[in-house]
Amino acid sequence: MNTATEKPLVLITAGPTREAIDPVRYISNHSSGKMGYAIATAFLEAGYPVVLVSGPVNLTLTNPNLTTINVNSADEMFAACKAYFASAKIAVFAAAVADYKPAEIYINKMKKSASEFDLKMVKNVDIAYEFGQVKTNDQVAVGFALETNDEEQNALKKLYKKNFDLIVLNSTQDSGATFGFDTNKITIINKDFVFRALPLKSKAELGRDIAQAAIKLVKTNTDKTINQTQLT
Amino acid sequence: MNTATEKPLVLITAGPTREAIDPVRYISNHSSGKMGYAIATAFLEAGYPVVLVSGPVNLTLTNPNLTTINVNSADEMFAACKAYFASAKIAVFAAAVADYKPAEIYINKMKKSASEFDLKMVKNVDIAYEFGQVKTNDQVAVGFALETNDEEQNALKKLYKKNFDLIVLNSTQDSGATFGFDTNKITIINKDFVFRALPLKSKAELGRDIAQAAIKLVKTNTDKTINQTQLT
Numbered sequence: 001m002n003t004a005t006e007k008p009l010v011l012i013t014a015g016p017t018r019e020a021i022d023p024v025r026y027i028s029n030h031s032s033g034k035m036g037y038a039i040a041t042a043f044l045e046a047g048y049p050v051v052l053v054s055g056p057v058n059l060t061l062t063n064p065n066l067t068t069i070n071v072n073s074a075d076e077m078f079a080a081c082k083a084y085f086a087s088a089k090i091a092v093f094a095a096a097v098a099d100y101k102p103a104e105i106y107i108n109k110m111k112k113s114a115s116e117f118d119l120k121m122v123k124n125v126d127i128a129y130e131f132g133q134v135k136t137n138d139q140v141a142v143g144f145a146l147e148t149n150d151e152e153q154n155a156l157k158k159l160y161k162k163n164f165d166l167i168v169l170n171s172t173q174d175s176g177a178t179f180g181f182d183t184n185k186i187t188i189i190n191k192d193f194v195f196r197a198l199p200l201k202s203k204a205e206l207g208r209d210i211a212q213a214a215i216k217l218v219k220t221n222t223d224k225t226i227n228q229t230q231l232t
Numbered sequence: 233m234n235t236a237t238e239k240p241l242v243l244i245t246a247g248p249t250r251e252a253i254d255p256v257r258y259i260s261n262h263s264s265g266k267m268g269y270a271i272a273t274a275f276l277e278a279g280y281p282v283v284l285v286s287g288p289v290n291l292t293l294t295n296p297n298l299t300t301i302n303v304n305s306a307d308e309m310f311a312a313c314k315a316y317f318a319s320a321k322i323a324v325f326a327a328a329v330a331d332y333k334p335a336e337i338y339i340n341k342m343k344k345s346a347s348e349f350d351l352k353m354v355k356n357v358d359i360a361y362e363f364g365q366v367k368t369n370d371q372v373a374v375g376f377a378l379e380t381n382d383e384e385q386n387a388l389k390k391l392y393k394k395n396f397d398l399i400v401l402n403s404t405q406d407s408g409a410t411f412g413f414d415t416n417k418i419t420i421i422n423k424d425f426v427f428r429a430l431p432l433k434s435k436a437e438l439g440r441d442i443a444q445a446a447i448k449l450v451k452t453n454t455d456k457t458i459n460q461t462q463l464t
Binding site for chain 1: 258335351352381
């Protein structure tokens, strides 16, 4: 009864990344992974096989059609995604990947002596951007924007720059939304800059909304391909 | 049946701290809080009232004799401890407090533009040191050392500098020990620099060993006080 074999592979990243400073310290962020896991659940319910590349979270998901790869750093996440991206029809970049990482990882725990110091930070790999560069026309990429200011403008810039087909805008301004909460308030924006603002809902419901929006685009792509085939 | 009212208060810190960089990013460490919570459990089992000041962990402990105060940053942990330290006879500083915090917390999420930048870090409050300065003779303080190199020498320096009565040395060199594991391998060192190396045990058992070592010192202190009273 493996209906999933007929459906295309979905690659999803979720959770935060942890960027090591030394063997005990790291830089991370407040992502709980709930939104990414909810999207994975929605695709699994719809019969899609899913590869979930997850940063450190307190969530577990088991399903015969699910492969979970646990990672810590952005570099590890990127490496894990590379192995699956080409086979995936839909990629959802829901992880809150650290933008920067310490330039150097100290092998021994740093001793504290100076009253202050500068932690040199260098830009991390931009996973969604990298895959946006190699994405083919029959692949659908969904990204996320979490903005504290100039929300819509920043989200549109990100959609364009990273070659997303859809971008999900989270606002930190809404109460009951984003990090740690079980509910969220999002706006789904497509490549035609059409905004679809959804009411405050559970992350489970929003996971279904996002999955369905991506599935619809894959179907449209497929239809286009068929039409072109008929034309030639 | 509140036997705890006859026993003195125990103040315990546990878990990591989180030092905010901006509304979404933070610096933390791999402390799971398991050791601190195990020590709290041991004191509660022995009938002591406990105030547990805990950084963000995935553990819960409930007991009628327990007050738990949840904090994020070192500054918050220090403030919470201040309210209880004077009333406590035993203080166990088991938290992995961040040594440094970002000099500035950005109110809005930082935008990533520069390819690298320096994150200015300033020294955090040294909670155990601060209380070591005001500790009275009838208070017992227990500290922890997690060292990746020159373990014993660094532990002794810390015992002396922070005015601990006991220091628990964790080694990151032992497998099955420290962060995240349910077992640990520790050495308890007292003010006479007597080393008591314990075999690999569950954190629950080690919690009892550490609690009993501290309780023994409180009793010795009490005996001394009685002897001095008899002498005068």
